[in-house]
Amino acid sequence: MTRVTLSALLSHWWRNPLQLFTLLAGLALATALWSGVQAINAEARASYDAAAATLGEGQFDRLKRRDGAPMTQDTYIALRRAGWLVSPVIEGRVDGVRLLGIEPLTAPGGLAPRAFGTVSALAGFSTGDILVAPDTKLARARLVVDAGIAPDTAISDIGTAQDILGRDGEIDLLVIAADQPILQRPLSEIAPELVRQEASTGADIASLTDSFHLNLTAFGLLSFAVGIFIVHGAIGLAFEQRRGTVRTLRALGVPLRLLVVLMGCELMGLAVFAGIMGVGLGYLIAGMLLPDVAATLRGLYGAEVAGTLQLRPIWWISSMAIALGGTALAASGALWRLSRLPLLAGAQPRALALAAGRGAKVQGVVAATLLLVAGGLALAGGGVVAGFTLLAALLIGAALALPLVLAAVLGWASNRAQGVTTSWFWADTKQQLPGLSLALMALLLAMAANIGVSTMVSSFRLTFVGFLDQRLASELYISAETPEQANLIETFSQRNAEAVLPIQKVEIALAGIPTEIYGNRDHATYRDNWQFLSATDTPWDSMHSGTGILINEQLARRGGIAIGDPLDVATSSLKVVGIFGDYGNPIGQAIIDETLFKTMFPEGSPTRFGVRISPENVDDFVAKMAAEIGVPAANTVNQAGIKAFSLGVFDRTFTVTTALNILTLAVAGFAILMSLLTLTSMRVPQLAPAWAMGMTRRQMGLLELVRTVLLALLTGAVALPLGLALAWVLLAVVNVAAFGWRLPMFLFPLDYLWLGGFALLAAAIAALWPAIRLAKTPPSDLLKVFSNER
Amino acid sequence: MLLAARNVQKKFDTADGEFHVLRGVDIALDSGETLALTGESGSGKSTLLHLIGGLDVPDQGEIVIDGTDIAALDDNGRAAVRRGVVGVVFQQFNLIPSIRIKDNIAFQARLAGRYDEAWARTLAERLGLVDQLNKYPEQLSGGQQQRVAIARTLAPRPRLVLADEPTGNLDEDTAATVISILLALVDETQAGLLMVTHSTALAGRMARRMHLRVGQIA
Numbered sequence A: 001m002t003r004v005t006l007s008a009l010l011s012h013w014w015r016n017p018l019q020l021f022t023l024l025a026g027l028a029l030a031t032a033l034w035s036g037v038q039a040i041n042a043e044a045r046a047s048y049d050a051a052a053a054t055l056g057e058g059q060f061d062r063l064k065r066r067d068g069a070p071m072t073q074d075t076y077i078a079l080r081r082a083g084w085l086v087s088p089v090i091e092g093r094v095d096g097v098r099l100l101g102i103e104p105l106t107a108p109g110g111l112a113p114r115a116f117g118t119v120s121a122l123a124g125f126s127t128g129d130i131l132v133a134p135d136t137k138l139a140r141a142r143l144v145v146d147a148g149i150a151p152d153t154a155i156s157d158i159g160t161a162q163d164i165l166g167r168d169g170e171i172d173l174l175v176i177a178a179d180q181p182i183l184q185r186p187l188s189e190i191a192p193e194l195v196r197q198e199a200s201t202g203a204d205i206a207s208l209t210d211s212f213h214l215n216l217t218a219f220g221l222l223s224f225a226v227g228i229f230i231v232h233g234a235i236g237l238a239f240e241q242r243r244g245t246v247r248t249l250r251a252l253g254v255p256l257r258l259l260v261v262l263m264g265c266e267l268m269g270l271a272v273f274a275g276i277m278g279v280g281l282g283y284l285i286a287g288m289l290l291p292d293v294a295a296t297l298r299g300l301y302g303a304e305v306a307g308t309l310q311l312r313p314i315w316w317i318s319s320m321a322i323a324l325g326g327t328a329l330a331a332s333g334a335l336w337r338l339s340r341l342p343l344l345a346g347a348q349p350r351a352l353a354l355a356a357g358r359g360a361k362v363q364g365v366v367a368a369t370l371l372l373v374a375g376g377l378a379l380a381g382g383g384v385v386a387g388f389t390l391l392a393a394l395l396i397g398a399a400l401a402l403p404l405v406l407a408a409v410l411g412w413a414s415n416r417a418q419g420v421t422t423s424w425f426w427a428d429t430k431q432q433l434p435g436l437s438l439a440l441m442a443l444l445l446a447m448a449a450n451i452g453v454s455t456m457v458s459s460f461r462l463t464f465v466g467f468l469d470q471r472l473a474s475e476l477y478i479s480a481e482t483p484e485q486a487n488l489i490e491t492f493s494q495r496n497a498e499a500v501l502p503i504q505k506v507e508i509a510l511a512g513i514p515t516e517i518y519g520n521r522d523h524a525t526y527r528d529n530w531q532f533l534s535a536t537d538t539p540w541d542s543m544h545s546g547t548g549i550l551i552n553e554q555l556a557r558r559g560g561i562a563i564g565d566p567l568d569v570a571t572s573s574l575k576v577v578g579i580f581g582d583y584g585n586p587i588g589q590a591i592i593d594e595t596l597f598k599t600m601f602p603e604g605s606p607t608r609f610g611v612r613i614s615p616e617n618v619d620d621f622v623a624k625m626a627a628e629i630g631v632p633a634a635n636t637v638n639q640a641g642i643k644a645f646s647l648g649v650f651d652r653t654f655t656v657t658t659a660l661n662i663l664t665l666a667v668a669g670f671a672i673l674m675s676l677l678t679l680t681s682m683r684v685p686q687l688a689p690a691w692a693m694g695m696t697r698r699q700m701g702l703l704e705l706v707r708t709v710l711l712a713l714l715t716g717a718v719a720l721p722l723g724l725a726l727a728w729v730l731l732a733v734v735n736v737a738a739f740g741w742r743l744p745m746f747l748f749p750l751d752y753l754w755l756g757g758f759a760l761l762a763a764a765i766a767a768l769w770p771a772i773r774l775a776k777t778p779p780s781d782l783l784k785v786f787s788n789e790r
Numbered sequence B: 001m002l003l004a005a006r007n008v009q010k011k012f013d014t015a016d017g018e019f020h021v022l023r024g025v026d027i028a029l030d031s032g033e034t035l036a037l038t039g040e041s042g043s044g045k046s047t048l049l050h051l052i053g054g055l056d057v058p059d060q061g062e063i064v065i066d067g068t069d070i071a072a073l074d075d076n077g078r079a080a081v082r083r084g085v086v087g088v089v090f091q092q093f094n095l096i097p098s099i100r101i102k103d104n105i106a107f108q109a110r111l112a113g114r115y116d117e118a119w120a121r122t123l124a125e126r127l128g129l130v131d132q133l134n135k136y137p138e139q140l141s142g143g144q145q146q147r148v149a150i151a152r153t154l155a156p157r158p159r160l161v162l163a164d165e166p167t168g169n170l171d172e173d174t175a176a177t178v179i180s181i182l183l184a185l186v187d188e189t190q191a192g193l194l195m196v197t198h199s200t201a202l203a204g205r206m207a208r209r210m211h212l213r214v215g216q217i218a
């Protein structure tokens, strides 16, 4: 009995391969979208974890020279003698690979690679082994591959590294172990030239890259929601289409329980198959996007992400879970309805509009509650968790409210309709709404996500480009290798350019927060280009008079510092006269006058210079400088180059977001297609009377198309404010909570227009096929409605 | 006694309140006996047939088939009755659209675990379906589909055959032929036949005749 029943159930797919395809494609697409986003996120995160694990970055405090120059072996020995548990590190680049020299015996646990478990490994390391990640291109002897090492990083003994880098006896920084003896002589006595950088800030790339991942995580969550909607639609389709067969099977004596079990198993089988296809597809998508994602992150934040993809069990599992879990969720509802279906009424089309009546009230109450919660959280604010709760409440509330809003609009329109065709159209549309609402909710979420995320990314880009204009106002930047060369560059530039602006900084702690402090020369370049988030009337005058200080937003927020507050810098107290935006910088930044800087930090000397010169003279200037004072062109950076690079980075970010945007919309379009296909089979009885009364099939097909586009348009009208609210929450609530700075929000009406057009296109394409099928419905099918048979 | 229905009552809940379709119907039928059920449209013929076929449950009364009161059975029990004891030729055929004619004919017999290839072949020949065996239901005319439904019902050799206007879609001549075949086949298997029909001519070919009026046997 089981075999006969199963083969009858399965034969449906054999006879309707297209339906099988839509079902599998729906499931696979939902899985692919989710797993693609997951893969990108997981891959990038895994790379950071490897980086953090090998370098101990962010885990330990470190000591560096105030002027950034290397320190000597003597300083290190003096500190160890004074009871400081520190370990030396040297950093450099070889063949494009970051080489890190450490001392395995003094390095605190967690900094040294995990491979040091055995004595022989340690012995090998001490005598010249170089540990590298798999596939690292380094032309050296004695490479040892270790999967725990970050991509493009090599780790060796400090002696080996000093040899390779040609920097005998030099140390770049000292890592301070977490537990220190109580009796220590203070740092200022032993090595006053050293500054202590606190853990989790100095080189903590995680907090920055998280800003980008937030973007992707938000996308992931939304694609999850969209995916669930689609799985639900696909499963509904699978049941709807076989309603007649199921009824016949039951009438012929197949027990209901057997049917439920068989259909459950069948769907799970299909879900497994589609899930695997989806994971594969997601892998392909991620693989295509990942080089861009990696480049984006590397360019933005200097984080190393391996540009390759591994199939990680965790996202295998999570992707299959969404395919199977989503199917189980959707199928259990459908199976439950099936089991309660009266045997004799099974083939009748469901009175969808009627069924929606009571549910609508409950749905309305839930939606209103969620939106109220979202409003409350937006006003109360605070915390990343609250931010994400706000996001969830907002999105789910809006999705639930959508069908009610649409029903209200359609009801209003049908009341005002004049002609017979128009009023039939509105009434018919309203009747179709319950069947389409799942797909429309998916479309709403997809569009809102696109608007929200692209607003966020575009705002980020605009802010950042403005910020670059401000920061890179000079036409040319020159790096100096030594203080002597710095002097040469300064005098040469004074003679050959309009102005030269030395860039000098030291790292200190202000209000207990690690900060880079700069000494700026008074010049129109700064006065004209810089914009403050808040400032006194004359920030530049106060600062250059030596009484004021300018600080970045991060320092102001973390230190709770406001305009007018006094701030202790080295020996004197300065008044905060301006706060500027400093996007993407993890640590504090402050600016004081050049003269004051030199008296406070006499050991510092400028390492870079900004040169004001008309752009067409840049090349001549660089050539002449190389010839006269021997500074190679390699030490100069053309501002245009930096900006182009930064914009290039953003363009890659856009490639990723755009690709995900298109994918989400395509998937939402697919949901519409499936819903329409489900509906058309049930709609013949509704359409037949209209046809019999003189409407042509062509007309009905056309109206079908118009209807779908119209519903998509109305959905878009709801999606726009929702997407903007989403962007606002991401920029003004979540980002501040997570990273300490608020991104200004900009609006991009043209982008939204494009997006809307694209969504309408997706909806129209999705509706096209069902519309054509409708226009070609054989008259005999329509006639059957009037005869006894169905 | 193959079938004994006593005081069968059935109500439907409709938008304008309860609708009492069957108000206490009694029927008795022996093996090998044929009974025509007539009545105007909407009098409850199909409803009664569905109750006897175990497709629905009466609100009151008992329906004893082969000594078992199927009105008292649970869902599974009634499914077993539908599979193995009674066969229904539906007014709307109810063929499975996705499988071939030959599999449709064999379907119920396979479900019941009583598939006999030679018998299925005989049925197809007698009902003139030999050329259609590899087609799908949608490729057949209404009359052909109706004959497939008859073959499917008879393939497991049910003890009781219920037919709801099995010739409603056929012209008079074909209808007469099909009924002859049906009667002959029922006679061969010694099953009981209860057939709903509007045609007095067809009803006249059955051993007994019952008329249903306002939910009661007239």
Ligand SMILES: Nc1ncnc2c1ncn2[C@@H]1O[C@H](COP(=O)(O)OP(=O)(O)OP(=O)(O)O)[C@@H](O)[C@H]1O
Pocket (backbone or CB within 6 Å): A345, B012, B013, B014, B019, B021, B039, B040, B041, B042, B043, B044, B045, B046, B047, B048
């Ligand atoms: N599921 C149901 N819900 C409500 N009323 C029903 C239902 N099924 C049947 N009826 C009503 O019960 C009455 C009898 O229906 P039934 O199908 O048994 O009539 P019939 O005698 O077979 O008619 P016909 O000769 O036209 O086939 C009809 O008035 C019908 O409207």
Ligand SMILES: [Mg+2]
Pocket (backbone or CB within 6 Å): B045, B046, B047, B091, B164
């Ligand atoms: Mg009837």
